[in-house]
Amino acid sequence: EVQLVESGGGLVQAGGSLRLSCAASGLILDDYAIGWFRQAPGKEREGVACFSGRNGRTYFADSVKGRFTVPTDNVKNTVYLLVHSLKPEDTAVYSCAASRLYGSSCNTDDSEYHYWGQGTQVTVSS
Numbered sequence: 013e014v015q016l017v018e019s020g021g022g023l024v025q026a027g028g029s030l031r032l033s034c035a036a037s038g039l040i041l042d043d044y045a046i047g048w049f050r051q052a053p054g055k056e057r058e059g060v061a062c063f064s065g066r067n068g069r070t071y072f073a074d075s076v077k078g079r080f081t082v083p084t085d086n087v088k089n090t091v092y093l094l095v096h097s098l099k100p101e102d103t104a105v106y107s108c109a110a111s112r113l114y115g116s117s118c119n120t121d122d123s124e125y126h127y128w129g130q131g132t133q134v135t136v137s138s
Contacts (some may be wrong), residue, residue, distance in 0.1 A: 014038040014127040016108050021132030024098055024109050028136070032093040034108030034129060041065040041084065045111045045118035046091040048082065050104035058104075059120020063091055066116040076102075078108065096113075098136045107131040 020032040047062040062081045066123060081094045082125045091108065098108045110123035111118070 014110060014125055016110060016129035018106065018108055018129040018132040021106060022105075022132050022135045023137065024137045025046065026136055026138050027034075027102055029094070029096045030097050030098070030134060031133060032095065032106055032134070034091045034093070036083060036089045036091065039127075041086055041091070041112060043113055045113050045125075046082075047107060047109045047111065047118065047120050047122070048080075049109060049120070050102075050106045051124055052101075052104040055104075057122055059122060061093060062118035064113065064116060064118040066113050069117065071118055073090060074111060086121075095134070098134075100136045100138045103136050104134060105131040106134050112138075115121060117128045 015037045029033040034111045042065045060076045079097045084091045108129045110127040111125045
């Protein structure tokens with residue numbers, strides 16, 4: 013059974029940083045894409061980043077490019093979302109999700125992700 017557990021959210025001042033963790037079990041990262049999504053109150057879910065276990069490549073939405081990175085720890089089967097230079101508009105519930113890869117590239121189409129974590133709240137104060 014695939015399980016994803018996020019941690020690392022919290023309250024941070026604008027300009028600060030956080031490290032979100034997505035600990036995966038029941039899957040081999042090499043065969044999956046891990047996506048990071050966020051949803052702010054009253055807004056649609058937004059895919060902000062993804063990591064392809066097949067080729068190690070990442071993708072970032074324009075809204076976070078240059079501020080977010082996605083390092084991984086294959087020993088711990090964990091994918092991280094490092095968020096820097098946070099802005100109040102980054103406030104949202106952040107979730108990771110897993111999608112079995114049949115190609116090599118990931119994307120942030122949430123309809124392609126079948127396994128989801130419980131989410132972690134990130135609040136950025138101005």
